[in-house]
Amino acid sequence: MKKTTLISLLLVAVTTCFGQVNFTAQLKNAKTSEPIESAFVRLSNSSGATSTYSTPNGTINMVNIPKGVYTISISHASYKTNVGTIDLNQNSKDKIYFLEADMAFLDAASISTVRAKHSTPTTFTNIERKEIESLDQSKDFPFLLNMTPSTVVSSDAGNGVGYTGVRIRGIDPTRVNITVNGIPINDAESQGMYWVNMPDLASSTESVQIQRGVGTSTNGSSAFGASVNIRTNELSEDKFTRADLGYGSFNTQRVSLTHSTGRLKGNWAFQLRGSLIQSDGFIDRASSNLKSANITAAKYWEKSVFKTNILLGSERTYQAWYGIPQPTFNGDIAGENRYINQLYIGGSELQNLQNSNSKTYNSYTYENEVDNYNQNHYQFFFDHKFSPFLKLNTAAYVTTGKGYFEQFKNGETLADYGIDSIQPTGDTAFEGDLVRRRWLENVLVGGIANATYSKNKFETVIGGGYSNYQGKHFGEAIATEFTGYEDIKARYYDNDATKTDGNFYIRQSYNFNNLIPYIDLQYRFINYQFDGLDDSLNFNDQEVSYGFFNPKMGLTYLLKNHTFYGVFAIANREPVRDDFRDNKPSEWPEHEAMENVELGYRYTNGRKRLNLNLYTMNYTNQLVLTGAVNDVGEAIRTNVKESFRQGIELDFQYPITENLQAGGNLTLSQNKIESFTEYVGEWDGTYGTISTQYNNTDISFSPNTIAAAMLSYKANDHFTLNAQGKYVGKQYLDNTQNNARSLDAFTNMDVSLNYTSKEIKGTKLLNIGLYLNNVFNQYYAPNGYTFSGYLGGERQDFNYVYPMAGFNWMMKLSMTL
Numbered sequence: 001m002k003k004t005t006l007i008s009l010l011l012v013a014v015t016t017c018f019g020q021v022n023f024t025a026q027l028k029n030a031k032t033s034e035p036i037e038s039a040f041v042r043l044s045n046s047s048g049a050t051s052t053y054s055t056p057n058g059t060i061n062m063v064n065i066p067k068g069v070y071t072i073s074i075s076h077a078s079y080k081t082n083v084g085t086i087d088l089n090q091n092s093k094d095k096i097y098f099l100e101a102d103m104a105f106l107d108a109a110s111i112s113t114v115r116a117k118h119s120t121p122t123t124f125t126n127i128e129r130k131e132i133e134s135l136d137q138s139k140d141f142p143f144l145l146n147m148t149p150s151t152v153v154s155s156d157a158g159n160g161v162g163y164t165g166v167r168i169r170g171i172d173p174t175r176v177n178i179t180v181n182g183i184p185i186n187d188a189e190s191q192g193m194y195w196v197n198m199p200d201l202a203s204s205t206e207s208v209q210i211q212r213g214v215g216t217s218t219n220g221s222s223a224f225g226a227s228v229n230i231r232t233n234e235l236s237e238d239k240f241t242r243a244d245l246g247y248g249s250f251n252t253q254r255v256s257l258t259h260s261t262g263r264l265k266g267n268w269a270f271q272l273r274g275s276l277i278q279s280d281g282f283i284d285r286a287s288s289n290l291k292s293a294n295i296t297a298a299k300y301w302e303k304s305v306f307k308t309n310i311l312l313g314s315e316r317t318y319q320a321w322y323g324i325p326q327p328t329f330n331g332d333i334a335g336e337n338r339y340i341n342q343l344y345i346g347g348s349e350l351q352n353l354q355n356s357n358s359k360t361y362n363s364y365t366y367e368n369e370v371d372n373y374n375q376n377h378y379q380f381f382f383d384h385k386f387s388p389f390l391k392l393n394t395a396a397y398v399t400t401g402k403g404y405f406e407q408f409k410n411g412e413t414l415a416d417y418g419i420d421s422i423q424p425t426g427d428t429a430f431e432g433d434l435v436r437r438r439w440l441e442n443v444l445v446g447g448i449a450n451a452t453y454s455k456n457k458f459e460t461v462i463g464g465g466y467s468n469y470q471g472k473h474f475g476e477a478i479a480t481e482f483t484g485y486e487d488i489k490a491r492y493y494d495n496d497a498t499k500t501d502g503n504f505y506i507r508q509s510y511n512f513n514n515l516i517p518y519i520d521l522q523y524r525f526i527n528y529q530f531d532g533l534d535d536s537l538n539f540n541d542q543e544v545s546y547g548f549f550n551p552k553m554g555l556t557y558l559l560k561n562h563t564f565y566g567v568f569a570i571a572n573r574e575p576v577r578d579d580f581r582d583n584k585p586s587e588w589p590e591h592e593a594m595e596n597v598e599l600g601y602r603y604t605n606g607r608k609r610l611n612l613n614l615y616t617m618n619y620t621n622q623l624v625l626t627g628a629v630n631d632v633g634e635a636i637r638t639n640v641k642e643s644f645r646q647g648i649e650l651d652f653q654y655p656i657t658e659n660l661q662a663g664g665n666l667t668l669s670q671n672k673i674e675s676f677t678e679y680v681g682e683w684d685g686t687y688g689t690i691s692t693q694y695n696n697t698d699i700s701f702s703p704n705t706i707a708a709a710m711l712s713y714k715a716n717d718h719f720t721l722n723a724q725g726k727y728v729g730k731q732y733l734d735n736t737q738n739n740a741r742s743l744d745a746f747t748n749m750d751v752s753l754n755y756t757s758k759e760i761k762g763t764k765l766l767n768i769g770l771y772l773n774n775v776f777n778q779y780y781a782p783n784g785y786t787f788s789g790y791l792g793g794e795r796q797d798f799n800y801v802y803p804m805a806g807f808n809w810m811m812k813l814s815m816t817l
Contacts, residue, residue: 021067021091025060027074029388030098035059036388038454039076039099043086044605045069049560053457053511060097074099076388101302114182114218115209115229119509119516121554121565122215123598123613125149125651127208129233134722134754136202137771137810138246138254138277140195142166144202145228147708148210149649149665152701152728154783156320158282158360158805159250161290163196163317163371165783168226169212169617169645170671170702174576177215177223180230181309183379183397184220188444188469188499189530189577191221196315197375197401199290200275203244203256204311206231212649213615214552214569214596217505217522219448219465222548222573224594225617225645232309235269235298238262240764241817244275248771248810252279267300282805284362286320303385311377318370319405322363323784323800331358342796359779359803366408368435373403389455393463399444404437406478414480417492423482435479436492442471446501457511464504471497495531495539497577502526514558518567522550526574532581544580546591548572554598563602570595575623575637582636589639593620607661609653616646624700624735627679627788643673643699664709671702673735683789683796690790697737701783703729703745718757725749733786733799740797741788746780748804765816770809777807 023043027036035058042051045068054060067089074082079099086092116124125148127135135144139160142153152170156163165173174191178184180201186193195201209229218227239262246254256275263269277290291314298307327335336353339345345353352365378398385391412434414421421430450463477490505522525547532542554567573592580588600613621639628638647669655661678692698704707727714720731743755768781801788797 019067020064021088022093023060023062023065023086023088023091024093025095025097027054027058027060027097027099029079030100034388036076036079036099038389038456039074039079042073042075043070043088044073044561045071049605051514051558114179114216114227116211116216118563118602119511119556119558120216121516121518121556121567121598121600122211123213123600123611123615123649124209124211124215125611127210129206132202132205132208133767133814134720134752134769137752137769137812138200138248138252140164141198141201141205141230142195144208145210146726147665147710147724149651149708150212150647150667150669150706151210152703152706152731152782154802155804156283156802157279157286157288157317158320158803159252159279159808161252161277161279162281162286162288162315163194163320165193165195166228167701168210169615169647169667169669170699171225171645172701175222175224175226175573177218177221177227178230179218179220179227180311180377181232181379181381181395182219182229182448183377183395184218184444184446184465184467184501185377185399186221188221188442188467188501189471189497189528191573191576194373194375196288196290196317196371197373198311198313198377199277199292199315200254200256200273201230201292201311203258203273203275204232204294206233213567213598213617214550214571214594217463217503217507217520217550217552219446219503220467220501222524222550222571224571224573224592225596232294232296232311233271235271235296236260236262237269242814243817244812244814246810246812249805249808250280250282252810253277254812263300269298269300271296281318281320282360282808283320283324283803284356284360285318285364286362287318289316290314305381305383307381307383309377309379309381311379312374313376314374316370316372319364320362320802323802324358324361325353326781326784326799326801328353328358328361329779329781329801329803338796339798342791343798359806366435368406369408371403371405373401373440375399375401375403390451390453392449392451394447394449396447397445400442402439402441404439406435406437409434409436417477418490419477419480419488423480425482427482429482433481434477435485436475436477438473438475440471440473442469444469459507459509461507462505464502466502467500469497469499469501471499473497497528497530499526499528516556516558518552518554518556520552520569522552524548524550524572528574528580530577530580533584535584535586537584542580542585544574544588546572546574548574548591561603561605563604564600565602566597566599568595568597579623579637589623589637590621592622592639594618607653607655609651611649611651613649614647615649617644619643619645622673624673624676626676626735627681638676640673640676642675645669645671645699645702647671659714661712661714662710663712665707667706669702669704671699671704673697673699676735678734678736680788680790680795683791685793692736694736697735698732700733700735701731703731705729705745718755720754720756722752722754723749724751728782731782733784741786741799743781743784743801746778746782747776748778748780749775751775763815763817765814767812767814769812769814771811773808773810774804774806779806780804 039054116122142164143160150169152167178193211227242258244256254277258273260271273294275292293312295310380396383393446467448465453460474494503524507520509518527545529543534540552569556565571594595618603610622643623637651665653663710724727747729745733741751772753770760766781803784801786799
């Protein structure tokens with residue numbers, strides 16, 4: 001028996017020895033033949049994968065590799081990735097790989113430090129150019145993100161063009177950090193993101209990364225639960241001209257032209273895009289007229305790049321901000337009549353309500369009830385590589401904005417607008433109808449810089465940024481019922497604001513046998529000067545400053561096709577403009593703080609992919625609406641001491657057959673406020689305030705379940721059929737978890753057919769897409785708001801919703817010459 005066992009062990013050992021090989025090679029710069037250190041080398045096949053890093057003298061050394069044919073991938077931040085096939089059925093040595101210096105990495109340098117890598121311990125989703133082109137159907141940018149985990153998108157106009165928004169894990173847009181090429185885009189004061197100001201951004205987008213949780217250190221407003229990092233198009237080495245045309249439901253039209261010069265003599269490159277998007281909107285009169293341009297120029301040297309990226313945007317959208325009364329949308333006549341009676345809806349307003357389609361009603365009827373705004377982004381980058389291990393990335397930027405929204409106001413007191421009671425007609429009038437514009441004119445100037453040192457499995461990033469914001473807020477009455485249109489310019493308020501925002505961070509990681517500890521330490525400082533209420537309820541100059549320490553610590557373990565990670569992060573966030581302006585200094589709210597833990601697993605093997613993560617986000621002093629009002633009757637947000645979000649996210653992709661692929665994601669979560677007091681005013685009687693204490697209630701707009709499913713069938717080299725469905729659970733309109741103030745759960749299904757060919761004579765690429773949206777014609781509302789009051793001692797709730805269109809379609813033609 002012992003002999004048999006010994007012989008068996010010897011046979012196994014011999015078989016093992018003969019079944020394994022060693023692989024040795026050299027990495028060199030294709031131009032200088034210098035060795036390349038710290039390149040990541042990965043061998044993979046159907047049996048698994050193994051990886052290593054090149055040594056200081058450029059050596060690749062891998063031992064005891066199972067025999068077989070492998071795909072070899074060699075990547076380095078400063079060089080173009082080399083992917084090929086290698087036969088390792090016997091020992092391999094003395095092979096030399098030459099890598100070409102990649103100047104394209106400099107094009108993306110500024111965003112490389114705000115993006116997570118495969119080895120970064122954070123939760124993220126990437127969308128690459130090919131998928132963006134497939135998804136892009138002329139809607140605003142949030143709709144590209146719709147099928148990513150934990151997202152809910154909405155549109156005021158109902159068809160995805162105009163004012164749109166996205167929530168991630170239930171987090172509102174003011175808490176989601178947005179960067180384009182690493183440069184902050186969120187409004188400095190409100191911290192909101194107005195996607196309508198950047199029309200057709202998708203046509204200029206190379207890739208997107210959505211980080212959930214605190215994520216990596218970034219620039220601009222705090223990533224208080226999520227961030228979206230957008231990288232604009234790389235400059236092509238080849239010359240091309242592309243035309244994108246679209247037409248669909250609600251008279252939605254798009255024309256976009258792009259021309260790239262390719263790489264010119266002297267290593268210059270230029271690219272220009274211009275776009276026009278128009279739509280009548282699903283909601284009555286909710287039209288959009290959007291224009292944009294993108295101008296890019298770059299000069300390349302051997303170790304440096306200078307690049308200019310200019311994004312110009314102009315929008316004129318008819319307002320649909322008021323929403324539709326929920327009873328009207330649901331066909332509830334009795335409920336609609338309650339709104340009419342208790343909100344005193346009458347005259348032409350009542351006639352408009354009763355004569356409109358219940359799914360498309362818009363309370364605004366004045367012909368110029370529009371938002372008219374221009375926003376331009378000027379971005380300048382200079383990047384230099386000192387050595388294969390050290391690079392410097394810098395950027396300067398200027399963002400300008402100017403525009404207004406126009407409103408018709410009925411029966412206003414003219415003295416409130418500085419308008420004399422003696423009218424041009426000679427009559428005396430103290431009240432009257434008027435038209436006003438509320439203006440915002442602002443400029444943001446800033447710079448960012450970072451240095452990356454990567455050697456001997458260490459990577460260190462040191463960076464920071466600084467910006468200065470100047471905002472002018474003012475209002476003008478431009479007409480009354482006694483004057484012609486734009487005959488007057490009566491300025492009735494005028495206030496300025498200045499905000500400086502700076503940050504400094506250091507990030508360190510070390511790869512110890514594929515166990516990678518990670519630390520990211522950021523200090524952020526803010527100074528905000530504005531015109532706000534003082535303790536005597538008069539408007540005077542005010543100032544507030546903050547300093548925040550935001551540490552992040554994590555660990556990643558790489559095992560063949562598997563990645564395990566965990567991270568603990570802290571984020572802090574200052575209140576927004578209205579929180580300061582609408583409160584006297586003694587009642588300014590506290591800043592918000594959050595502790596975030598992410599534990600995750602990633603598996604990638606060819607077309608197979610699985611991501612699974614658990615998260616918890618514990619808030620201190622989260623700012624929420626509770627119904628409280630200030631001393632002059634304005635609704636204000638107040639701090640709630642403790643609240644949290646926690647859940648599990650699953651994201652997968654699986655090839656059922658060579659031509660059929662399935663995918664999807666699921667989020668199950670709890671989102672709770674532990675305790676808060678709601679305040680509701682009495683609208684008659686004593687006109688007092690009634691308070692109610694609530695415990696352990698759901699946070700508003702935070703569905704406990706979000707799911708998505710996708711199916712893609714590639715019929716042949718030209719045709720691809722895609723189907724995708726989305727489910728969003730019930731959302732509460734406030735924080736009381738009351739079904740009377742909620743949005744119903746909904747399911748939506750879209751289908752698209754894409755034709756692609758490189759064989760059409762006279763073209764380099766032809767793409768035709770047909771998009772059938774909401775194929776089951778389900779009317780649903782992903783967004784809304786509510787307010788309440790007591791009448792006759794009984795609480796009355798008033799819910800308004802922003803519904804999405806029923807079945808609609810879009811067709812696009814993209815032709816590259």
